[in-house]
Amino acid sequence: MTTDTISLKNRWAAFRQQNPKARIRDAANQLGVSEAELLVTGVGETVVRLSGDFRELLKQVTSLGYVMALTRNDALVHERKGVYEKVSFTNHVGLVLGPDIDLRLFMQSWRWGFAVNENERRSLQFFNAQGGAIHKIYLTEQSNLDAYETLVAAFRTDDQSDSLLVEAPLEKPVDQADDDIDVAGFQASWLAMQDTHEFFGLLRQYGVGRQQGLRLAPEGHAQLLSMELLKQVFATAAERTVPIMVFVSNPGCIQIHTGPVNKLVQMGPWYNVLDPTFNLHLNETLVDQVWLTKKPTADGIVTALELFDKDGQNLALVFGERKPGKPELESWRAVVNDTLAQPA
Missing domain, CATH: 3.40.1570.10 (HemS/ChuS/ChuX like domains)
Structure with missing residues (x-):
């Protein structure tokens, strides 16, 4: 049109x-x-x-x-x-790997x-x-x-016209029925993971949607949280100066912050991180579910918070700061566990 x-x-x-x-x-x-x-x-x-x-x-x-x-x-x-x-591309997948600007680029969408x-x-x-x-x-x-x-x-292109031919919005994917999924196989494969990146392949292998996969996770490996608990995790990480990783994604790009967060501000429905080099603006009304997940790796369990919208699309991931080949920060795990242990 x-x-x-x-x-x-x-x-x-x-x-x-x-x-x-x-x-x-x-x-x-x-x-x-x-x-x-x-x-x-x-x-x-x-x-x-x-x-x-x-x-x-x-x-x-x-x-x-x-x-x-x-x-x-x-x-x-x-x-x-x-x-x-460190900007590089392998076909249509790109990486920007500076200490501050950290991106994953999927150029088919650009x-x-x-x-x-x-x-x-x-x-x-x-x-x-x-x-x-x-x-x-x-x-x-x-x-x-x-x-x-x-x-x-x-x-600059020679075509400087002021109209645009856009395509219709993409249809939202629909998950298979739980009964059609090999849940036992999926759970066994989850427990056998050696790297968090294997999770994407796991979902494809068993035909499972990401949010659906958390619902079908092995016992003790995925838990539904409230928005208030998410905010408390941020507050505790800020108070203890625990460095975290915040991934925000859309179909064409994932942008990652690694480091501490400090200034946390609520403005109406928006929960904000307002630090000198990192700002995050989260509209609480558009986050439908927050999950705490635990995924096995060769370096031990990796604990994350995963945010989803009402259509089951993943919006963001939050981890403790971590490099491949190193165990998860004990300080991050303590932030999450201490937050969950607080009385409601």
Whole structure:
């Protein structure tokens, strides 16, 4: 479907006048279009369309220096400042492995790219075929503006039209009935895992949805928690300065923070981490379930918190800081166990 750009541009202008603080994603939802369709109405003014191999573009983002990486889904926004380092690709799967910017990239989902100037706040923004945001890179005061202009010029496309042909939203996957699953086999394979990454293959092997898999987990290896317990885990980790890992994902990108969290702030339905280099914004109303999971590895049990929306889609994972080949931090395990042991 193609957007009626002039009409949409006028509707968005009216919306912004009435809602000056509204974010573009929220505006898109209320106007019944995708975020990319709204953004493209600014082509020729504040927006430049980009094209080419976005893998090559991402390799050059290192030249921008210190930036802010943003990855989000409907319920969470993950913002991390740093430099894009060790950018590599194997076919359509990419890695960014700096100490601050840590990403997993799935380039089949990356359809549209734009350079955006919002009141002199410059960014690179990428979207899927449905017009949903995958990843954004914002310049900071320490970024290299000349390198940004060079990169935009190199990937600027001749097509600077202000309309977009987006695809219909993807259908949500439907889980098999529990009765059709080899639950005993699935549980035995869970207990035999040597690495947490084996879990994805396990789900495929037995035809199990991720949230469904937690429901069918071996006894003592998955437990449903409340949002309040999740927040208490964050608070206890902050109080004890225990470093954690926070993974936020959408179909095209996983963004990871590793380190402590400090400033925790509730703002209406949003639970926030507001630290100098890491911000997390969690809309509690859009998180349907929080699970505590325990997965065996060659280095012992790995404990995680897993967040899901009402459609059973995984939104985020929270671990203690951990490197492959090393056991889980005892301090992280104590944070979780002590939180669960508190009286309700």
